[in-house]
Amino acid sequence: MPLARSRDRVKAGLRAKRVNREDRIKSLQYFEYTVPNYLPDSFKQFFKVNHETIELLCQTLGQYPALLPRAIPGGRSEIPLQKKVLMTMRYLVSQETIKELSDRFGVTEHSFIRCKRQVIETICDNLLSKFIVWPQNNDFQPISQRFDDMGTRNFPGILGAIDGSHIQIEAPTHNPKSYFNRKQFHSVVLQGVCTEDLKLIDINVGCIVIKTPGD
DSSP states (O other): OHHHHHHHHHHHHHHHHHHHHHHTOOOSSIIIIIGGGOOHHHHHHHHSSOHHHHHHHHHHHTTSGGGSOOSSOOSSOOOOHHHHHHHHHHHHHSOOOHHHHHHHHTOOHHHHHHHHHHHHHHHHHHTHHHHSOOOOGGGHHHHHHHHHHTTOTTSOSOOOEEEEEEEEOOOOSSSGGGGBOTTSSBEEEEEEEEOTTOOEEEEEEEEOOOOOTTO
């Protein structure tokens, strides 16, 4: 008798998990109806890029195996590539949690994490080195001239503007003190170099924070 009750409890628990999983899907129309009706300014405000950039990014990413449609159809409907890209863009530009974003886009948290990982890894593996490139020697003079034209003549020979930023993270389980910065939160450091038109030519991200007496 106790064994039968235990089995019933396990079955009830599994049913509850399935119900909770379905309950987590809060929106089924945001991508399908709301996003297409965004005005251009609203779309760019929300995703930080315009429609054309998203379309170009989808065309480019769609060539790589990790984001190709399943060769053998079956199972649940596949998440469209544009939806994967938009989910990833919103994840990168907002402070919304994965739970909030998965609800907004009508997918499970597991699917959201898998999709944004696919998009980010494909960009890093295939596009990063093509679009963020240090200038060649014959580019130095034109870049320096354009900086001069901005009124930086007292500082000649500029090839780029450099700055850094703390990217906030949750405290790592391993050596968390190394990631705790002078602003009193855990972070990794992003360093970027750009030309006068804000085009990135070099980035370095992921270094741990080292506090010095002068900070």
